[in-house]
Amino acid sequence: MAGRDRVVHLLTQLASAACRCPAHSNSFHQGVGAATCSVRKTDYAFEMASSNIRYGDGVTKEISMDLQNLGARNVCLMTDRNLSRLPPVASVLESLSRSGVTYKVYDNVRVEPTDASFKDAIRFAKSEAFDVFVAVGGGSVMDTCKAANLYASHPDAHFLDFVNAPIGRGKPVTGALKPLIAVPTTAGTGSETTGVAIFDFEPLKAKTGIASRAIRPTLGIVDPRHTLSMPERVAANSGFDVLCHALESYTALPYHQRSPCPPDPLQRPAYQGSNPISDVWSRHALAVVAKFLKRAVRDPEDVEARSSMHLASVFAGIGFGNAGVHLCHGMSYPIAGNVKTHSAKGYSVEHPLVPHGLSVVLTSPAVFTFTAPMCPERHLEAAQILGADTRQVKRADAGAVLADALRDFLFSLQVEDGLAAVGYGTGDIPALVRGTVPQERVTKLSPREHTEEDLSRLFEASMKLY
Template sequence: MAGRDRIAHLLRQLEKAACRCPAHSNTYHQGAGAAACTVRKTDYAFEMASSNIRYGEGVTREIGMDLQNMGARNVCLMTDKNLSVLPPVKAVLESMAQNGVNYKVYDQVRVEPTDTSFKQAIAFAKNDCFDVYVAVGGGSVIDTCKAANLYASHPEADFLDFVNAPIGKGKPVTGVLKPLIAVPTTAGTGSETTGVAIFDFEELKAKTGIASRALKPTLGMVDSLHTLHMPERVAANSGFDVLCHSLESYTALPYNMRKPCPPNPINRPAYQGSNPISDVWSRHALNVVAKYMKRAVRDPEDLEARSSMHLASVFAGIGFGNAGVHLCHGMSYPIAGNVKTYRAKGYNVDHPVVPHGLSVVLTSPAVFNFTAPMCPERHLEAAEILGADISRVKREDAGPLLADTLRQFLYDLQVEDGLSAVGYTKDDVPDLVKGTIPQERVTKLSPREHTEEDLTHLFEASLKLY
């Protein structure tokens, strides 16, 4: 009898000490106040999430019917000043008019949005009672529209409530948002597939964002005709975003090595680490970039190449939207946020700007040379996809090979010669490092741990590329 009591006592003790995450306990409680995982320190699961995607040449003409099918009574259409007079927006407006859809247009979206421009769009959305949102444009427009939808649906929320920690409070989104249809006009951000909205936080001179699956567009309408209106450098910089989305998500820390194990699935981040599903999308996107990007940049009338890059943006969006990105993106945010006088060619803006894709790709040779020791096979595979001969390459040479392959790719596409070409010097490096440190949402997904000294070396190595 005493032995039986002792066994019962031991079982009770084990139950108290057991891991509370769903992988190890059938007594796991679903409430937000559930105890954190006490045994397992890393996650054990990943979640696949993406918007519905409709692809086709001229598919935009269906949008009025979609809105009618949704029973939309008052639609908010968001775009920017440049796009407002171009065929993509005209096609959307014509379709809505033909189907009797009531709408209002907000065309004040800022290219490379800031917290100020987000708040202006949010105020517009809150000033009316919209039941559906439509975003026509690149990542800046789609991200702005996501934010407007989020805060109009949570009118009592403070702006920093949903902004990623540690800059914001990083609260989970618990309310229901209105439907959002995204019509991407660039082949780069993949924002039509993800629950992420990025902006420049002016106070810190660095980008941050909001990340929640709740922000995902209801539908992404990928119309290949819209990419024909991209100027050459816009096509190039958009494509570099696809390139880095693919490379970073494929080489990101594996999902089952990411900390912490969430106590509740609502706390599992949108960016979860590389996983078997995201790997498929990321790898395929990289193959498409290797085959079509140079053609798409050099010939704006090459519909096959431009439409292929449009799809590659979607593929990479699904990949990184679930796996996440790491150092190239984390380091890009202060590069864009601290811009002084540089204005990229092909962008009709009234303010200095380092386009997102350019700010990301300028550090890519240094970054992948740094991360390669942690997963050399993946870095070698990426180099091979981009055209390198790996038949006689040792694992320890994966980093230098991928870095050299990327430099040649960028040189062929006439990319500026490093950070110095967009206005930065060695004296700016401490500020760039300072702006990278808060980007934990992405930098912690680097497969290789890093210090401030490492970041300093990476920025210094990126001042010149060739």
């Protein structure tokens, strides 16, 4: 009996010291006010969320049946002008015609969208009573369509209401949206799986976005045929986005170290920190990138490689869509937003452009050298997956080894030699730092805390790669 009394005493002590979160106590019986996390400062749980995904060669033809099953009567199809002339859009339009559903096409999506281009798409979405949205394209198209669906479903909302703080108000999305079917044509963003929509906020010359599980597509139709039309550099830059999604989510701050502990599960962010389920997706995506990206870039007719990268984009999307990304992405937003004259090869655009995947990967050697001390084992594992021999490597050298593996990988794919090669100099670093600071939604998931001085050093170290 003495043993039992001791156990009861210990349990009583634990209960008195435990977090008052609903999942840790019986406080949900004590009224609404008990829902605040009064003891625990960091989170204790994570959620797994993703769009439904359908994959298969030629599966786009099934979209007509999906629309019929949804009871669609008036469909809004969004794409960009270049894609509107290519086979992926033609395939979707053919399927739409077979469904007998009325539809209208918006093909004015901007590659690397801005607040102005989002607003133009939103005006179109509000112009009619669309009951289903279809996005055919890369991340720019899918993100634009998510925003259009969101604001068409909340016609009285101000544009900044749902935009991430501190640039926007970061209000939660509480109303229902229309179904959205995403048909990705690039193997990079993973936007078909996530509740994130990114854009350039031109007044600040920095990227920001909207992050809510409510805006993620209802269904992602992943048809490997569509990636065969990607030009070489588009395939490369899209693949770099997959690479960094996998690396950043795998090395992100663990979910149980992220603060604050949300008082309500609805307030748990989409980007929660690394967690055991996201780890599986991210690690596998990295392995696929290591095996197939070079092949996919060098030979557009390599169906196995292009198909595998299409799936890797989905895998990484599920991983980072729940774990989040950190410094490479946070620093990439001002790199893309402050572009001056750089004209990316392989992109049919009339404005200066540093493609998203390129803007992300250019800082990766510096970033992972910086973050490695916080989780050296994960950095070493990533380096090994990318082909480095890590058998005799000390934990203290994990960052340098991963950085070297990344440089070798990027050099073999003819990536521009750092930020200087896309038009930046050391005089631009203060503006790049200023553009990174508001990206706290992602930068706070860095496993290593950082200052503005640290960011300056990372940009400086990224001016030249090789």
